Amino acid sequence: MKIFKNIKWLVLFFILAFIAFGLWLCKDLFINSDGPIYGNRTDFIKDIEFTETQKTELNEFLKSQAGVVNAKTVEHGIIINVIIYVESDVTIAEAKKIAESSLEKFPEDILKNYDLGFLIDTESDEETKVFPINGSKNQKSLEIIW
Template sequence: MKNFIKNNKVTVVAFIICVIFVVLVFAIKLTFFPNEGTAIYGDRLDGIEKVEITDKQQKDIIKSLEDKDEVKSADTDIKGRTLNVLITVNDDVELDPAKALTSSVIDNLKKDQTSFYDIQVFISKDNDDTRFPIIGYKHQDKDEFSWTKDR
């Protein structure tokens, strides 16, 4: 064993340095990224399976919006506890009728869903109307939407 170490000093030293380097990298990784294996939302999504918004409900929201004369297109997207609704309205639609479209979203959800999910509604036009886009937000604890202040 002594002869091996004497004959391979450079190799043994390089191996020891590599082992120390790997241990240091691992220690630094644990210091800066301690919760890498945990869920991105933590426990905020606990109970979501009891009030899950189904694909059918999302399609019903889209259909009820697109059935309105004011709406060109609509889409939904769920991220965690947030339901995003994207609505493109016709160029002649004013602010108040556009804001009233949120009732179609709420009407297609159950009470326990509206008290679990935050709902964001993004309403835009294809033209360059300076009053649009507008964004409405309903917190799970509130009954009404709040709207962007500059519109």
């Protein structure tokens, strides 16, 4: 009977230790909210900022291009996504040329420090075999990869 009491306390101790370890593990792995999402990799953004006026100028430039219906620019950390809506009769080559011409509107420090993503789609809801197309430009690359 005395051995059973000792085993009971030992089992209880291990169960409590296991629960404490599980709570500690969950806190460190899953509830880590003491810092920014990207860590300190994006601290340079304070010095090199893609401003709202630059976004507006880029969107206005894209909207002024032939065949473009609408344009939108969204920034997420060190990634800038440019969404371009074109008319349904625009070819892939023309759409790619529009996106590539927009690179001239980005300042040089933005091109060297940010990743750019381009999504070109038609504004209509009908599915086409041509659109949407997706392209991206890395910080180190010179052109958009489709």
